[in-house]
Structures are given as C-alpha cells and as structure tokens.
Amino acid sequence: MEVDTIFRSEESASSPFAFNASVAAVFDDMLKRSVPLYREALDLQMKLADRFYLPGTRIYDLGCSHGNFGVGFLEAAGDRDFSMVAVDNSKPMLEIYEKRLSVRRGSGRIQLCCEDITTIPMEKASVVVMNLTLQFLPLAMRDEIIGRVFNALVPGGILLLTEKVVHGDAFLADIQQESYYGFKAANGYSSLEISRKREALENVLVPETLEDHHKRLGKAGFSMVEIYLKWFHFTSFLAVKEKK
Numbered sequence: 001m002e003v004d005t006i007f008r009s010e011e012s013a014s015s016p017f018a019f020n021a022s023v024a025a026v027f028d029d030m031l032k033r034s035v036p037l038y039r040e041a042l043d044l045q046m047k048l049a050d051r052f053y054l055p056g057t058r059i060y061d062l063g064c065s066h067g068n069f070g071v072g073f074l075e076a077a078g079d080r081d082f083s084m085v086a087v088d089n090s091k092p093m094l095e096i097y098e099k100r101l102s103v104r105r106g107s108g109r110i111q112l113c114c115e116d117i118t119t120i121p122m123e124k125a126s127v128v129v130m131n132l133t134l135q136f137l138p139l140a141m142r143d144e145i146i147g148r149v150f151n152a153l154v155p156g157g158i159l160l161l162t163e164k165v166v167h168g169d170a171f172l173a174d175i176q177q178e179s180y181y182g183f184k185a186a187n188g189y190s191s192l193e194i195s196r197k198r199e200a201l202e203n204v205l206v207p208e209t210l211e212d213h214h215k216r217l218g219k220a221g222f223s224m225v226e227i228y229l230k231w232f233h234f235t236s237f238l239a240v241k242e243k244k
C-alpha cells in the first residue's frame with residue numbers, strides 16, 4: 001500500500017483538495033489513517049446491502065472511488081446474481097477500480113460510470129450507497145440528490161449514507177475535532193500535514209449537523225432512519241423507504 005505523503009509538501013496547501021491521480025494512488029492508506037472505523041462501516045454496508053438487495057433491481061454506489069465497496073461486495077457475493085452501478089467523476093479513481101475488476105471473476109455485474117452523481121439517471125434501486133460523498137457536493141444540491149435517491153428506490157429499498165458531520169454546539173464541535181486530530185496524529189500525520197489538509201478541504205468538504213441530515217432524509221420521504229455507526233464526526237445512517 002502506497003503511503004499518503006500528499007500534505008508533507010508545502011505546495012499541497014495552496015490548492016483545494018481534489019481526487020486527482022496523486023490522491024488516487026495513496027487513497028487506501030489515506031482512508032485507513034484518516035477515517036475512523038472505515039473498514040467497520042464498509043463491512044456493515046456490505047452486509048446491509050446483501051440483506052436488502054432484491055433480485056431484478058440495482059445497487060448504486062455514488063462516489064465509489066476506486067471500488068472498495070464494489071470489490072468487497074463482489075468477493076462476498078460469490079456466484080450470486082446482482083447488478084451494481086458504480087459512479088464517480090474522478091477518472092484516476094475509476095481507472096484503478098477498472099484494474100481491480102479486470103482480475104476478478106464475474107465483474108460484469110458491476111458497471112462503472114464516470115459521471116457527476118448530480119446528473120445521472122437512477123431507477124429500480126434497492127440499495128444506494130453514499131459513503132463519504134454527499135459532503136463534497138455543494139450544499140444547494142444536496143436536497144435534490146437525496147430526493148432523487150428516494151424516488152429511485154423501490155419500496156423496502158435503502159440508502160446507506162456515511163458522512164463527516166459536525167456538532168451544532170461549538171464546544172462539542174471542538175471536542176470532536178480534537179479527538180479526530182488525535183486519531184490522525186496517532187496514525188502518523190504531523191500537525192503540519194493535519195493543518196494543511198484542513199486548509200485544502202475548506203469549502204470542499206462541508207459537513208452538516210446530524211439534525212440537518214435527519215431533516216433532509218425526512219423531507220425526501222424516508223420515515224425510518226437509524227444511525228448504525230458513529231465515531232465523533234463519522235456517522236453512518238441507514239434510511240429505509242417504507243413498503244406501502
């Protein structure tokens with residue numbers, strides 16, 4: 001696994017964070033050292049996706065990056081039938097995903113799509129995964145995409161949404177941040193790397209509060225919402241579209 005040294009260089013802080021080839025090359029190490037409970041969240045997403053998938057429908061992975069969800073799901077599925085559409089607008093990420101699929105049996109069940117998730121059509125979905133993706137969309141587009149996800153889901157279908165959230169209370173938001181930067185430091189990032197990345201993510205990764213997310217999910221039509229995992233900022237929601 002290639003080590004993430006992106007923010008060791010001075011020039012890294014001068015441009016906004018982007019999912020370019022340098023980030024794609026070190027992405028697994030970056031996720032492992034920067035996202036608490038990343039693996040645990042992914043494992044639960046795969047189990048829930050398997051539990052709620054309905055034959056004849058699709059799984060959408062929106063903001064799939066280099067395919068940790070899809071590759072894991074494919075390996076767990078064995079010969080079972082399923083259909084997944086994995087979408088990301090980063091070409092370098094999808095190139096790595098494509099390579100990972102090319103050496104695996106049955107990978108025709110996953111269709112890669114290099115598109116903006118705010119414009120792709122979606123239909124007949126029983127599972128939609130948005131793992132740390134909504135937070136990168138402009139605030140003004142978030143209601144619309146969650147609404148479109150709800151409409152694309154069949155009754156009984158689910159949205160698996162994982163986000164970095166921020167507490168509405170300033171003191172508790174500071175405790176979240178302190179704990180999170182402690183996690184990064186314990187994983188070998190220097191304080192300079194941590195502050196450069198914070199700067200690069202300013203206005204790029206825009207977290208919202210738990211209440212904002214609950215409100216949006218409710219407004220879209222999801223009446224059943226569970227938080228199945230949480231580590232300060234990092235929160236995983238299961239939202240179910242009720243069967244009529």
Ligand SMILES: Nc1ncnc2c1ncn2[C@@H]1O[C@H](C[S@+](CC[C@H]([NH3+])C(=O)[O-])CC(=O)[O-])[C@@H](O)[C@H]1O
Pocket residue numbers: 019062063064065066067068069087088089090093115116117118130131132133136137
């Ligand atoms: N408008 C957009 N359209 C398409 N893709 C987008 C858009 N905006 C951002 N992305 C893509 O969303 C992904 C977010 S990373 C997801 C991790 C993955 N889910 C994982 O489980 O490993 C999360 C993180 O790095 O914190 C990147 O690959 C972007 O290119």
Ligand SMILES: O=C(O)C(=O)Cc1ccccc1
Pocket residue numbers: 030031034035164197198201205
């Ligand atoms: O919020 C942060 O400080 C992060 O580092 C989150 C993150 C993790 C992986 C890719 C981009 C952002």
